[in-house]
Amino acid sequence: MLSSFRMANTFPECVGSVDVIAESDCIKKLLLMPFDSTLISLMVHRIGNTLLIDEFDLANHLILNESKQWSWLKRFVDDMIVNCKTNSKPMITKKVKTRDELQTKNMLCKFLHYSVDQNQNQTKESPEDKLRLSPKKSSQSDNKCHKSDDNEKKDFYFSHYNKESQVSEIIAKRLDQIEDNSETRFPGFLRNVLWTFEDIRMLVASNMPIFGDSNHPAVSLRLHDMKRPINVLTGLDYWLDNLMSSVPEVVMCYHLEGIVQKYELIKTEEIPQMSATKGSLFSPKVVQNIAQNILSFLKSKATKSGHTYWLFKGKHDDVVKLYDLTTLCVDYMRENDSNPFAIPVAMLLYRVAKNMKDANQSKHSPVIDSKIHKLLTNCLSLLDPTKHSQIISSANYLLSEVYIPNDIDPTLLPSVSDSNVGSDGSEEDFEDFDDFDSSDGSSDDLNVPTLEVKKLGFPDSYTNERPRKPKQSSSDFDVENSLEWSVKCERALKHIVEGLNSLFHSNVQKQEEILYKTSKDESQKMANPNEAIPLNYDSLNQDNCDNGSITGKELTQIAPQVIPNWKTCLEVCLLQKGAQVFCILAELANSKTNCLKALKFIRMGVMCYETALDIIEKSGQTNYFKEPITCLLALCGDIHLKILNTSLTTDESSDSDNEKEVNELFNKLPEILEKLSEKQLIEEFRWAYNPVINSENSVEQRLILCYRCYEEALYQLNDIKPTNKAKTENNTLQERLSKRLGYICNELANYYMNESLKHFNQIALTTKSLTNFREAVDLFTKVGDKENTSLMLSNTGRLMRTCAHIFAPTFRQNSSDEFSSKERQFYIKAMDYYKSALNELGVDSQSKYMNAFDNINWELCTTLYTIGCLMQDFAPLSTSAFEIVEEEITKYFTEALNLCQNGQKCDNSRNVLYQYRTATISHRLASLHHNSYRNMSDESERRKQIYNASNNYYEKSRLMYKLLNDKEEYVRVCLEQIGLHERNLSQLNGFGSKLKALHLILAIILTVNDIDFTDSETDEEKQKIDGLLQLLSARISLSVKALIKCYSSKASKHKDSIQKWTQIDEFIAKTNASKRTTVYDKVNKICAKINSSKLLETSPQK
Known part of the structure; x- marks a missing residue:
């Protein structure tokens, strides 16, 4: 009865992309309707743009079957059809096969059996005598909808999460188990074929045997009595079977009373012209019109996804009617009645949604997510929460994943506009999923659509009267860019709570059933004279017994032991999704500087993790993925670091409706977690999300807490064994955590270093600082972060300079306080660290790491300059010779000059x-x-x-x-x-050398004339400059007198020069004697006088 559902479950990717899914007999019944007056009874369901059609035997289910599950439909049929029929002929009759029909069927079975060539080496007879062909082995993979062969599963990963999601695989195995257990009731088909009839695409299941050999690779075999002519129904049956299976030929075996008379090979396209009389049996164009009209009728009337439609035509009726049983049979349903189709439809909706989700794991399309949301919502509406906890919990999990995908990184949340920006056209694969509202209660619901059978053969005799509704975004899931992350988290959290509640209530119901059964067994059983005593039967082989059926209530009675730990997997996946949602909520609160609320969300996320861990441990499994706690602990570290720079205040603004909903769900969850865990949670990581620090040195303790959070997060991450696909993401996460831990080590080291400057001779503080710097270097080196590694080495160099400063004398007043060897030792270590930092950056550091290079280059230059100055000002002459000290000072200053030149190459x-x-x-x-x-x-x-x-x-x-x-x-x-x-x-002793030296001195003095000393300086600076200029003026006078003396030694040759310089000397004396002019003006006049004399033009100048 539900063959179409088995096909759809086998090929969920075809749902939505084909028009019809049915077995071949159902298709033939529809297409033969105008030519055959027999009863038509088919059940129709719609999923997206696909119609699922199944045969429904009224006589078997409503007359002969004593089961009460169809009592509601029987009451409906009695009122709506049987009692309203004025014709005295019975409409619903049991199909009774005559003796001739049974003999014909037996003969056909024997004919097909002996037609199989058992000996491939036998000499084949000619087609004129007897065509004997080998059966063609046709696998389902030849013509079926191909499933994806991609065995690589999506990793359960959102930067901090890289676990493979198990819930989908668990439910898939569950559904497969149900189908496997139902094989006796629903045998498989020989082949599933994608058949395109004109523009109609159908997934058809067929059991027609196909034979073939080298000359005729595919033929069908038919047995026909020569006494009877081939009629329209027979010809159509042959033709449609060959078309559906793409068989080009049919071999007709004609017989008389079982004796073979002849064989005839006929092309499939020649079957419509097989009539013994003039003319053709039927027109293929008419059949095409029938198919188009029926499909148009069903598509326009069977519009509601999840509803059960009944296509019925009584025997000899002229019209076919389509009843919406879901709507029309509401009044016929009693307390314990249910639609046997509801559960298979819900399961199929779940499968299709899961298939769409799996097909779009790497890309998130709002359009596809909206369709998945619609399918799962319809799925949940068809299920009883008290009976179908497994599917309900799984659907809720997938719904939460629609809002919060597994690969979302809470620390790198995309903007609302970015998270929904287009897709690369992937939604086109699912464009056939319409958005008709399954709960639309229009006025046409009570009207039964009808279709005249006689008009089916005419083209366009039935047109689609109901136009397709424009696509609109669902009220529960907005495909536009309006959903904020907080709203998504709230809706995801709602589905998580509903899923956990469903699992919890299933446990309670199971325990109550056990208690009831026990008490019932222990109580005295009294016989009721009005009731028969049932004879209970238990199979001796429980493993092989049928655990369930795909129909009716039996679906919910499948033993949970079919798939071990399905409940555990669902609980763990829901709890992990809860941890992810709370991590995002905490990140959002942290971004708004609401640290207390963020820590509160982290606490709940950690509780979800610990509950999941407790469930795993109780199930006896040891392999558990720890990404949630890694994410939450790392976020704790971020929050504690932010608390150092912000105050611990609560957001006093009024909560929005969304925040109130989150708070309500937040308050419900602890009770659910406690019931799931069956014990009070220890809260092992309470230290991480506790905002209160009872310590005088809160800064140090807060930094240590940050360090502990990152260290524990990294430890938990290193305990994970990721899949090959997740290894890259896992390494990225490890790199990020290592960098954060290195950053905290740097902060702690700087804190201890600054504290050591406040308290001199605190070796313990500098030791702690050095330890943290070294750990930071190791962490950044491990992840290959050259820039941060070099900066940590540079900071370590600064620590060595701090140590040198600590060991230096408090007040250096004179040269007797020599530069100590301890200071020298620390400065040399500082230089080594700075040089190591530059080497870490590499040769292209100036272009690649410009800022880091500039900082380290400057610090090294400063260190060399400092040690050079200290050695020059406070030379350690008591321990080293003057020449050695001078050589070292020259070396340090020269290196510093080279670094200055390198630094000036950078434009900064x-x-x-x-x-x-x-x-x-x-x-x-x-x-x-x-x-x-x-x-x-x-x-x-x-x-x-x-x-x-x-x-x-x-x-x-x-x-x-x-x-x-x-x-x-x-x-x-x-x-x-x-x-x-x-x-x-x-x-100097020679005249020329002395004259040259004096000219050089005066040339240096004259350069002062090029500088403007009238700029605005402070009074203190002006006094200093004036004092220096007075000294310079005195040097000018002395140099001129020395020149006159030098020329006087050879007065006979230089009388003119002596006279001129004597005049300049007199001018200098007169100028210096003036009290109204400033020192600068005096120097300026003297320099101008010397320049105007041009006495130094022949003197050597630099």
């Missing part, structure tokens, strides 16, 4: 700092070499080399300060450089 905000650093280091190097030159003996071989190095560094520093417009430092460097040349002048 530190360029000015690098220029100042370059000028300062050059100045210090010049001073260092100046001091060495001053302390050297006259006979030293390196004297000239040191002099040139010092002069070059002075020049470099002076030019850099001029570029930076630093007037004070520029003048100071000029004075020091003049001092260098004056020291050199004292060592």
